[in-house]
Amino acid sequence: MLLQKTAFTGLFWTLFFLNVFAQNSAVDKIDKAGLHEHLSYLASDKLEGRCLGTKANGLEMAADYITEQAEKLGLQPGFPAYSQKVPLLSSRPDPESFIAVIGRNGKTVFRTSDFIRLDGRMEEEVLSDATIVMAGFGDIDDETDVSGKVVVVAQGKADGFPESAKFSWNNRDERRKIRSLAEKKPAAIVVVTCPHDRHNHAFNEIKVWNNRERYSLSDSQTNKGIPVLVALPRLADKILGGKGQFEKYLVSVAASGVKQGFEMDDKQLSVNSKVIKNEIKARNIVAYVEGSDPVLKDECVVFMAHYDHVGVDQNGDVYNGADDNGSGTVAIMEVAEAFASLDPKPKRSIVFLWVTSEELGMFGSNYYAQHPLFPLEKTVTCFNLDMVGRVFEPRDTIWNKSPKKVKDFDGLYTLSNNAWPELAEINRQKCEELKLIPDTTLPAYFLRASDHYSFHKNGVPVLNYATGYHADYHQVGDDVDKINFDKLKRVAELCFWMGLDIANRQEIHIKIKEE
CATH class of the missing domain: 3.50.30.30 (Glucose Oxidase; domain 1)
Incomplete structure (x- = not known):
């Protein structure tokens, strides 16, 4: 009997250390070189600001690039392909x-x-x-x-x-x-x-x-x-x-x-x-890692970032949007690589959602919420990354009157709703482990200020990560050379550990949305 117990204990610790090793190996896939490579392409002049209607059609080029990366990683496609068509209509006065x-x-x-x-x-x-x-x-x-x-x-x-x-x-x-x-x-x-x-x-x-x-x-x-x-x-x-x-x-x-x-x-x-109307082709990119639990795999954790920006100005200068929101786009690419390499996979499925047309009115996330890959009632958390690559510098004081001025190297805005009260505490603990300082003081109206609103209004627990507004926000100076890739890597690592924790929890008690 003692021999059996000793053997069982040994097996337990062997599996435990193998699992820890696998998780650490997976998070090591998140690296600065990958972040820089992806962002250098997506925030290049070639893509003309990733906006609808530019000559180069840079928004489509960005979508193609993200799709290629999802295929390389072996992520499973949604809808049933990686692209979810988002039917947009443009209108202008006649x-x-x-x-x-x-x-x-x-x-x-x-x-x-x-x-x-x-x-x-x-x-x-x-x-x-x-x-x-x-x-x-x-x-x-x-x-x-x-x-x-x-x-x-x-x-x-x-x-x-x-x-x-x-x-x-x-x-x-x-x-x-x-x-x-x-x-x-x-x-x-x-x-x-x-x-x-x-x-x-x-x-x-x-x-x-x-x-x-x-x-x-x-x-x-x-x-x-x-x-x-x-x-x-x-x-x-x-x-x-x-x-x-x-x-x-x-x-x-x-x-x-x-x-x-x-x-x-x-x-x-x-x-x-009179009004002149035209149909426009736009698309979300959706991919996922299927969960390993035969029951819980029908639930999911969503990582989301909008990949569009605001285009080109009247002088032909390109708004490259390296931080807004190239940073969030590439961060979840690296998070996707980490989860794709993980063995065993987490119990719940992990969805990676790159949405279009946030800058025009959050149309991509709104459309996904109406036509989700996993039903929203089976979506246990939506992480939205929007501008997560900058660190404070003196000229950012132009945002002194804003409650969201860009943070220092350790700071991070973490905005959650009350659909799952425990989520904020889990986030606090993970931030503490990674020596990040979460700022939870943003006013409630910021729940409406980015794509997480499409999930929030449907009762899904949301957690928005952001480093804050800087001097180059919606300016032509939002370039790759201003990104702090060490900070960006830390945010992506936080996403991995948070997603892994939540995806493996046996029970999650979400408040029923009140009509």
């Missing part, structure tokens, strides 16, 4: 769109294509001979019926007008005004810029942002809402009868404090806002 003022006799008094769509929906809108309600600066009472009519309202506030007239666009104030008017169910809202803004500063300011190309998932539901347009004062002048009439009207409203809008009985408004 230059043939117009607003027209229609007179009592049905003839067009004025027509202009110089307006901006502010509602963001980019759906075609057609209104014919709609009733116009002039609503001053937007502060109108409930007696004014605007239901089904076009409300014309001035930018800015009545207080102190015209002396207080502002030429810059105060987005918060104007959005508040628009929301208040929208509650009254108008057919459309037209915000007219200040008549004292002779050089159209406010109009041109928002035109840069709101007449640009927009993107959406082509299978997403259209957000039905009220069309909101921004127009120049000459439109309101034509409605009111002539040059300078809009200014006189606003002076009167400001002086009297009247809160009643009035309906035009001799003018109507027609709107034909």
